[in-house]
Amino acid sequence: MPKELTAADPDQCVMDLYEQVLEVEERLIPTGLHVFGQPPEEYPLADLLRMVASFDRPERGCRSLPALVCEALRLPPYEELCGAETIQSSIDQPGRIAGREKADGIVRAALDAFLSAGNEAAIESLSSLAGVDAADSKPVFAFLSELREKLAGNDEMRGLTAALAGQYIEPSHGADIIQNPDILPTGRNIHALNPYGIPSAVAVQRARPIAEALLQRFVRESGRYPESLGMVLWGLDNIKTHGESVAQALWLLGVEPKRDALRRVSAVEVVPLGKLGRPRIDVVMTVSGIFRDLFSPAMSLLDQAVRAVASLDEPAEMNFVRKHVARSVEFEGLSAEDAQLRVFSNAAGSYGSNVNFMILDSQWENDDSISDLFVNRKSFAYGKHVHGKDARALMERALSGVELTFQNIDTTEIGITYVDHYFEYLGGLSKAVEKHAASRPKIFLSDAITPGAKIRSLEETVRLETRSRTLNPKWYEGMLKHGYQGVAEIEHTVSNTFGWSATAGAVEDWIYDEVAQTFVFDPGVLSRMRAENPHAARNLVARLLEAHGRGFWEASDDTLGQLRSVFSSLEDQLEGVA
Numbered sequence: 001m002p003k004e005l006t007a008a009d010p011d012q013c014v015m016d017l018y019e020q021v022l023e024v025e026e027r028l029i030p031t032g033l034h035v036f037g038q039p040p041e042e043y044p045l046a047d048l049l050r051m052v053a054s055f056d057r058p059e060r061g062c063r064s065l066p067a068l069v070c071e072a073l074r075l076p077p078y079e080e081l082c083g084a085e086t087i088q089s090s091i092d093q094p095g096r097i098a099g100r101e102k103a104d105g106i107v108r109a110a111l112d113a114f115l116s117a118g119n120e121a122a123i124e125s126l127s128s129l130a131g132v133d134a135a136d137s138k139p140v141f142a143f144l145s146e147l148r149e150k151l152a153g154n155d156e157m158r159g160l161t162a163a164l165a166g167q168y169i170e171p172s173h174g175a176d177i178i179q180n181p182d183i184l185p186t187g188r189n190i191h192a193l194n195p196y197g198i199p200s201a202v203a204v205q206r207a208r209p210i211a212e213a214l215l216q217r218f219v220r221e222s223g224r225y226p227e228s229l230g231m232v233l234w235g236l237d238n239i240k241t242h243g244e245s246v247a248q249a250l251w252l253l254g255v256e257p258k259r260d261a262l263r264r265v266s267a268v269e270v271v272p273l274g275k276l277g278r279p280r281i282d283v284v285m286t287v288s289g290i291f292r293d294l295f296s297p298a299m300s301l302l303d304q305a306v307r308a309v310a311s312l313d314e315p316a317e318m319n320f321v322r323k324h325v326a327r328s329v330e331f332e333g334l335s336a337e338d339a340q341l342r343v344f345s346n347a348a349g350s351y352g353s354n355v356n357f358m359i360l361d362s363q364w365e366n367d368d369s370i371s372d373l374f375v376n377r378k379s380f381a382y383g384k385h386v387h388g389k390d391a392r393a394l395m396e397r398a399l400s401g402v403e404l405t406f407q408n409i410d411t412t413e414i415g416i417t418y419v420d421h422y423f424e425y426l427g428g429l430s431k432a433v434e435k436h437a438a439s440r441p442k443i444f445l446s447d448a449i450t451p452g453a454k455i456r457s458l459e460e461t462v463r464l465e466t467r468s469r470t471l472n473p474k475w476y477e478g479m480l481k482h483g484y485q486g487v488a489e490i491e492h493t494v495s496n497t498f499g500w501s502a503t504a505g506a507v508e509d510w511i512y513d514e515v516a517q518t519f520v521f522d523p524g525v526l527s528r529m530r531a532e533n534p535h536a537a538r539n540l541v542a543r544l545l546e547a548h549g550r551g552f553w554e555a556s557d558d559t560l561g562q563l564r565s566v567f568s569s570l571e572d573q574l575e576g577v578a
Ligand code: BEZ
Pocket: 233, 234, 235, 236, 237, 288, 289, 290, 291, 421
């Protein structure tokens, strides 16, 4: 995980910095938008295939290429080389990095051979460079060939015209291409899943290392476990991952899903403390309206899990749910029913926190405007006996103990600065905690899609997205090629980044400095933006001025003067007086 760099040990500092640069370099970023009806070209093919080939796919008989290379070279497991939080590494950092670079280099060479000369050349490359057995690499390249062929086609226009003509359209999974490459070709009738199967066995398996890594990160920084944690659960993410964040919440509480004879998840089974090896964490769940509508069985399961844990006869220091429920009943006069409510969402039929609209429209005065709106919208409790009960005081009570907030990121396709919904939810929740717990929580996100369970702080994630995407010419040049909409995407990214200042104070000055430098003070970029979409260009400059005006950015007078002058010339252009 990225560390704070200090000059105390320069060699160590250089190594940490090097590892962070590797992380930025390795990240898969889109270099264009999807054009309906055209083959997907949002990602460079070699990078996309490398990501797809980084995971074991037992259903296809495929091992991950980095894992095969590490095994053949007798290196430690690839996750360990990447610095996975949950693995105590047996080798030092330079050894880890050297091993990782060696494995990465061999995988890249094999993929280059695959793209330029085909399967046999790739198999031969892996065999000669690392001694990987052809029997192991053959199924991987057969799979990548199939994927490459599918990526060259597109059925969207045919699917649309068939739909408009009322004809049958073949069904397909809805997912992310790395999670499930079977989604190709696009243009089919996307379906979701059976909500009674949530969370799936694979989701449970994937959730544990992430939940444990989250707790370990907190323990490392604070010297103890968090008693209460606030979590965001979304519907679409849980469709794609078959319930990974549901499984994370269950594991944090220290329970596992129990399946009936039809493989439906119908109850929870308590994991004994001896096996869990840590306290049960109190989890306050903020659930989107989409999740509430799609996953009624999972809503009941989460509520059931909290009740099961609250009823266990365990010491308070090992069961924070029981500790908090007992305290609320004994000292705060709550009924046992109310004291156990932890699943909150919008009122029935309502969706979203609206924090995004308030911030993007600049319609807020202070922190309380944000936290109050979030709680107004999201304080309806769901559980065994309640379905959307107005429970503002109970939610505020639950939030007052929260020490860390968290959201699972399950895709490389959408980052926390790409859309306004992440700051609307995780940012809104964190601001509400800040008000009711009287201190800002630690805010973390997972990165479930890179090998090894990665947890990053919000600040680290904002920095990583800014460096790998927003300020990366590969990304913004790709956007500028799309003209009007591309410029709008650039402005949205800047405004969504600003959303993290407003909700969590998580954007450092250099980010705004570099955004101004890249998009406003580079005359070439600015002139293309104003030619293609002057409204978005004006909004971007206005957002930078707002960041300064609200105290999120300490800009120099010279910078502000230049921004104001560009802003007024854009206004003139829009009013037709320029
Ligand atoms: C959801 O999948 O639950 C969701 C998607 C976008 C915005 C908010 C929630």
